[in-house]
Amino acid sequence: xxxxPRIACIALDRPLDRLFDYSIPEDLTLAPGQRVRVPxxxxxTIGVVVELASTSEVAPGRLRAIQEAPEAEPILGPRLLxxxxxxxxxxxxxxxxxxxxALPPALRHGDPLPALTPETLWxxxxxxxxxxxxxxxxxxxxxxxxxxxxxxxxTPHDSPALDRATLAAATGLQLAPRELRAFAERGWLEAITPxxxxxxxxxxxxxxxxxxxxxxxxxxxxxTGVPLLLEGVxxxxxxxxxLQMAERVLARGRQVLFLIPEIALxxxxxxxxxxxxxxxxxxxxxxxxxxxxLRAWESARQGQRRIVVGTRSAxxxxxPDLGLIIVDEEHDSAFKQQDGFxxxxxxxxxxxGQLEQAAVVLGSATPTLETLHAATTGRxxxxxxxxxxxxxxxxxxxxxxxxxHTPDEGLTAPLLDAMQQTLAAGHQCFLLLNRRGFARVLACxxxxxxxxxxxxxxxxxxxxxxxxxxxxxxxxxxxxxxxCPQCGEALAQRGLGTQRLEQALARHYxxxxxxxxxxDSIRHKGALEEALDRIRQLDAAIVVGTxxxxxxxxxxxxxxxxxxxxxxxxxxxxxxxxxxxxxxIVQAAGRAGRGSGGGRVLLQTGHPxxxxxxxxxxxxxxxxxxxxxxxxxxxxxxxxGHLALxxxxxxxxxTTRRHAERVATHLRNAAAExxxxxxxxxxPRHRVNRRFREQILLxxxxxxxxxxxxxxxxxxxxxxxxxxxxxxxxxxxxxxLA
DNA sequence: AGCACGCCGACT
DNA sequence: GTCGGCGTGCTC
Numbered sequence: 040x041x042x043x044p045r046i047a048c049i050a051l052d053r054p055l056d057r058l059f060d061y062s063i064p065e066d067l068t069l070a071p072g073q074r075v076r077v078p079x080x081x082x083x084t085i086g087v088v089v090e091l092a093s094t095s096e097v098a099p100g101r102l103r104a105i106q107e108a109p110e111a112e113p114i115l116g117p118r119l120l121x122x123x124x125x126x127x128x129x130x131x132x133x134x135x136x137x138x139x140x141a142l143p144p145a146l147r148h149g150d151p152l153p154a155l156t157p158e159t160l161w162x163x164x165x166x167x168x169x170x171x172x173x174x175x176x177x178x179x180x181x182x183x184x185x186x187x188x189x190x191x192x193x194t195p196h197d198s199p200a201l202d203r204a205t206l207a208a209a210t211g212l213q214l215a216p217r218e219l220r221a222f223a224e225r226g227w228l229e230a231i232t233p234x235x236x237x238x239x240x241x242x243x244x245x246x247x248x249x250x251x252x253x254x255x256x257x258x259x260x261x262x263t264g265v266p267l268l269l270e271g272v273x274x275x276x277x278x279x280x281x282l283q284m285a286e287r288v289l290a291r292g293r294q295v296l297f298l299i300p301e302i303a304l305x306x307x308x309x310x311x312x313x314x315x316x317x318x319x320x321x322x323x324x325x326x327x328x329x330x331x332x333l334r335a336w337e338s339a340r341q342g343q344r345r346i347v348v349g350t351r352s353a354x355x356x357x358x359p360d361l362g363l364i365i366v367d368e369e370h371d372s373a374f375k376q377q378d379g380f381x382x383x384x385x386x387x388x389x390x391x392g393q394l395e396q397a398a399v400v401l402g403s404a405t406p407t408l409e410t411l412h413a414a415t416t417g418r419x420x421x422x423x424x425x426x427x428x429x430x431x432x433x434x435x436x437x438x439x440x441x442x443x444h445t446p447d448e449g450l451t452a453p454l455l456d457a458m459q460q461t462l463a464a465g466h467q468c469f470l471l472l473n474r475r476g477f478a479r480v481l482a483c484x485x486x487x488x489x490x491x492x493x494x495x496x497x498x499x500x501x502x503x504x505x506x507x508x509x510x511x512x513x514x515x516x517x518x519x520x521x522x523c524p525q526c527g528e529a530l531a532q533r534g535l536g537t538q539r540l541e542q543a544l545a546r547h548y549x550x551x552x553x554x555x556x557x558x559d560s561i562r563h564k565g566a567l568e569e570a571l572d573r574i575r576q577l578d579a580a581i582v583v584g585t586x587x588x589x590x591x592x593x594x595x596x597x598x599x600x601x602x603x604x605x606x607x608x609x610x611x612x613x614x615x616x617x618x619x620x621x622x623x624i625v626q627a628a629g630r631a632g633r634g635s636g637g638g639r640v641l642l643q644t645g646h647p648x649x650x651x652x653x654x655x656x657x658x659x660x661x662x663x664x665x666x667x668x669x670x671x672x673x674x675x676x677x678x679x680g681h682l683a684l685x686x687x688x689x690x691x692x693x694t695t696r697r698h699a700e701r702v703a704t705h706l707r708n709a710a711a712e713x714x715x716x717x718x719x720x721x722x723p724r725h726r727v728n729r730r731f732r733e734q735i736l737l738x739x740x741x742x743x744x745x746x747x748x749x750x751x752x753x754x755x756x757x758x759x760x761x762x763x764x765x766x767x768x769x770x771x772x773x774x775x776l777a
Numbered sequence: 778a779g780c781a782c783g784c785c786g787a788c789t
Numbered sequence: 790g791t792c793g794g795c796g797t798g799c800t801c
Contacts, residue, residue, distance in 0.1 A: 049801080053778055059801040080780065080800050097801050136778095763796070 044091035047105060049077060051086045052139035052147060056757070059086070060095040062102045069105075072113030072120045074142075076106045076149060085149050087115060087138045089124075109151055114340075115141065118394045119357055126387055131749050131769045132380045140380055141355035145333040153334050155343055158318045160200035160231040161219055163188040167227030176227070180218070183210040185227065199242045200231050204322065205313035208306065211568050233318060241286055241316050246279050255280045255422040259287070261362065261398040266389050268369075268414040269402040271424030272433055272658060273629020274593075277402050278308065280424070281365050282315050284400065289316070289345055293362025293397075297348045298384055300371035302326070304590050306568055308367070309348050316346055323349030323356065351376060351384040354391065361397045364388045368590075369401035369410060370622055372774045381770050404629060405622035405660050408668055412678040415661070425658070433657035434600075434631045434638040436624065438647035446643060448543035449535045449603045454641055455547060457599055461639075462551060462579040466598025470544070470583045471627050472537050473608065479532040479539060481508060483523035490520060490530075494729045501532055513728040540603065541583050552577050556584035589626040600631045602642045609644075609651060613723075614676060614776050617651070618667060628657040675738065677772070681745055683737040684770040686722065689762075692731045698765050699733035702756055706735060709751035714744040723777040736776070 047069055048058040061077050063069055073088045083106060095102060115123070115138070127137040139147050146152070163171075163185060170176045171185040187209040188201060207214045222228045248256065252275075258267055271277040285295045302309055302324040313320045321335040321344035338344040340357040347356050351374055366374070366385050374384040385401065392399035401410055401419070414421040427433075444451035449472065458468045479501040481490040490499045492510035499508035499517070507516040523530055541555045554570055561567040574582055574594055582588065608620030624642065631638035644652055656663050672679040685706065687699040699719035706716045715738040722732035739745040749769060756767065 046801095051800090053800085055778080055800080057801095061801060077801080082779090095801080102801060 044093045046092045046095045046102070047075070047088045048090045048092060049075060049086040049105075050089050050135035050138045051077075051079060051084055052135055054133050054136060056133045056753075058089055058134070060092070060097050060102060062104045063091075064104050067105060067108060068111075069108060070113050072115040072117065073108055074110060074114045074146065075108050078103045078106060085139070085147060086135070087142075088113075089120070089134070089138075109149070114146065114152075114357070116357055116359070118391075119355065122387065122391050122394055123355065125390060126380070126382050129746075130380060130382050130771050131746075131753060132382075137380050137382075141352075143329070143333045143336045145329045150333070153330075153337055155334070155338055155341060157232055158202045158343075159216075159219075160202050160233055160318050161188070161206065161223075161228045162200040162231060164227060164229050167222075170225075170227055180210075180212055181222070181227075183212060184214070184219075184222065186210075188228070199314075200233075200317055201314065202318040205310070205317050205320070208310040208313050211306075211565065241289070242314060246276075248279065248283065249276070249424075249426070249428050251424050251426060252276055252280050252283075252428070255424060256283045256287070258420055258422040259284050259363075259398055259400065260420070261288070262396050263398075264393045264396070265418075265420050266392065266399040266401055266413075267420040267422060268406060268410055269400055269422050269424070270406055270411075270414070270660070271402065271404055272427065272660075273404045273626060274427040274429070274431065274433075275404075275424035276428050277367070277404075277424065278311065281367065281400070281402065282312065284363060284365070284398075285312075285316070285346065288363040288398070289319075291362065293360045294339070294342065294358045295346045296353065296356065296358060296361060296364045296388075296397075297346060298354060298364070298366045298374070298388060299348065299350065300368050300373035300590075302348070302350055303567065304587055305592070306571075307592070312346065312348055319345045321347050321349075321356075323347060323353040325350065354384045354388055358395075361391075361395045364392050364397055364399045366399070366401045368403055370403045370405050370407045372619070375772075375774045378768075381768075383772060383774075386772070405625050408618060408664060408671060409678040411661055411664070412668060434628055434640050436628060436640045436642060436655040436657060438652050439641055439643045440647045441643050441645045446603075449540050449643075450543060450547070451643055454601050454643060457639060457641055458548075458581070458601070461598040462548070462581075464598060465578045465596075466638075467574070467577070467579065467594065467596045468581045468599045468601065469588055469594075469597055469627070469630055470540065470581065470601045470603060471586070471588055471623070472535065472540055472583065472603040473585050473623075479534045479536070481520060481530045482533045483526060483528050484531050485528040486523060486526045488523050488525045494726070496724050496726045500534075500536075502538070535603070537583050537585060544581055544583065548581060552580040554580060554582045556582060556588050558585070558587070561587075586623055589623055589630065592630070594630055597631045598638050600627045600638075600640045602627065602640070605642045605644050605652070606646060609649075610646070614682075615774060618664070621651070621655075621664060621667075624655060625657045625660055625663075675740055680738055680740050681742050682773060682776075683745055683749060684773045684776065685735040685737065685749075686732055686768045686770065687719065687734070688730055688732045688766045688768070690730060690764050692726075694762065694765065695731040695733050698761055699735065701759065701761070702752070702767060703735050705752040705755040705759070706737065706748055709748040709755065711744045711747065713741055714739045714748055716748075734776075 045063050047061050047063050050058055069088050071088050071090055075086050076083055077086050123137050127134040167185055176182050176185055203214055223230055288295055321339045323335050339347045342359050347353055366388050369385050376382050389399050413419040439451050439453045444453055461468050480498045492515050494515055495513050497510050499510055508519050509516050537557050556570055608616050628640045654663055687702055689695040703719050710716055718735040719733040722734045737745050
């Protein structure tokens with residue numbers, strides 16, 4: 040008779056690629072996925088039970104006992120546990136970090152699960168409606184709340200009941216519970232406590248779906264394990280399709296996981312979902328406090344909230360009745376974690392869908408070549424939204440030849456003319472420039488010297504209100520040199536960024552409202568919402584920004600989109616630069632010509648006759664990127680080949696190189712037929728913050744040999760004596776080779 | 778990763 | 790004489 044399993048194999052939050060065995064105290068019953076506190080070294084730490092065993096390799100005398108289990112139940116269910124185990128294996132990352140990283144920080148640190156209180160919903164009373172109409176509600180906040188309850192987004196019917204978070208999202212205000220209670224005491228609002236067994240019905244939409252949208256909703260076939268690509272041109276109404284899919288799945292009693300690239304950049308989307316499903320949405324993103332995050336997570340795990348809207352890491356939220364995963368803007372690189380556990384939430388979402396028997400929808404106007412290829416070869420189902428419900432057309436794309444029209448401060452004469460016309464017609468101009476700040480560098484025109492960071496491979500940049508020169512990679516600052524240290528000539532400022540473009544535009548159009556939208560300008564909380572509101576309220580205006588300008592916002596007034604410099608993206612060496620630039624152009628074009636009809640997209644380029652530029656066609660993205668797919672096939676690059684990047688980093692160039700060579704040798708020894716090991720080569724940014732980086736690229740038409748070689752080589756270099764300061768990072772399916 | 782142990786330099 | 794530098798090894 041086998042002994043009872045009195046040993047638990049436990050994963051810990053350490054970068055150690057193994058489990059630790061502990062004995063289970065008599066009075067404790069454990070299951071995989073359960074959280075435990077264990078003694079470790081001289082302290083104690085939180086771990087997750089991965090499996091139970093009756094014997095251990097560790098001598099019985101050296102086994103220590105589990106201290107406690109904060110919950111009696113597994114906190115990660117079997118399918119989520121399997122997903123994370125798969126992910127850790129696939130991305131060659133220690134299981135403990137993957138597992139503990141999936142928990143909210145509070146649980147990782149040992150806090151107990153919070154008790155959930157039922158969410159109060161607020162509805163406007165007739166008295167409140169009266170107060171709004173009569174102007175009795177004087178305060179800005181009072182008016183905002185009442186108005187939100189009178190017109191919740193697209194449903195101007197009877198007053199719906201909204202929870203506090205939804206009201207906050209709809210008004211853009213921070214609302215304390217006591218403030219809402221005060222409104223209730225005045226008789227303007229009434230509080231409703233919904234029955235948890237009987238969730239409130241969705242606030243129905245009065246959008247009638249187009250035939251295409253209807254077909255897309257119907258294309259959702261649950262339980263087949265086949266992902267659905269929802270390819271919809273910008274403005275084609277993907278969100279409404281998602282919402283109706285969600286309604287169907289919720290009606291069958293299941294939960295919905297809605298992943299978006301970055302909540303902060305698209306506040307309207309999450310607000311719209313919350314308004315449609317009041318009190319049922321848990322919002323998960325990096326802006327939450329530990330406590331807020333924990334409560335949102337727990338409410339989803341308990342099934343109290345039926346919808347999770349969140350960024351990348353929300354993929355790992357436990358959902359007992361998961362029925363649908365939506366990955367919106369699936370092409371967005373924000374779904375790929377860029378350090379530590381380098382998973383791609385889009386790819387793991389597909390895996391989770393299979394494990395949980397939940398439908399998976401990937402939506403985009405500009406799908407990645409990987410997804411597009413899977414859809415055209417039949418591995419994924421494919422639904423297209425080719426038209427806009429309002430009947431408007433994506434604008435045509437025109438090129439301005441910068442060899443003929445020399446740009447001054449980034450602006451050519453034809454672009455300035457077109458802007459003039461657009462503004463005169465009362466429409467807006469959006470100008471896209473993928474470089475922040477002033478991005479001016481200090482250069483010597485006489486000998487070519489350029490001011491560089493002493494610690495990085497980067498040029499120092501000059502910003503508007505800073506008298507010093509700054510490094511964008513490490514933050515190093517120094518006084519601006521006035522003269523060239525090599526030849527003594529006076530230094531000139533060269534280059535162009537959004538801030539400088541903004542200044543140049545202010546000179547050209549001194550009376551036109553000018554708004555800049557980039558990472559720097561929205562740093563303050565609420566700054567983005569403020570800018571978006573201003574853009575929507577204005578008629579003629581110029582908006583300057585980086586790629587975030589192209590991200591999913593609806594601006595009805597845009598008549599012209601200008602791309603200041605397409606060439607730097609289109610003709611770059613990086614594997615995906617061309618693809619992401621084409622995506623950016625199409626997404627940007629999608630901002631123009633909504634509502635008011637027409638609209639132009641102007642690209643400034645020195646290669647107007649290049650096939651990619653001539654082939655630009657925002658209405659048919661798959662046709663437009665077909666040549667790229669052919670290139671990828673010829674080069675055995677994704678999706679026709681698989682990549683992994685191994686980065687070696689150390690404190691000086693010499694050791695980094697030496698150890699990279701050794702890692703590469705391990706990989707070559709472990710490599711089987713069909714695997715190419717390229718490098719090591721200095722990483723594109725070889726030196727950052729006084730550390731040096733070399734990289735090795737693995738390329739194979741099959742995933743198998745690639746993973747087998749990595750597994751074997753990893754064993755080899757772990758037993759090899761690499762010095763302490765050397766760090767090796769593995770990046771599977773890298774989104775950028777930089 | 779943390780945290781100990783451990784063996785060599787400049788300091789009250 | 791000791792405080793502390795970070796090289797090496799371990800954590801069930």
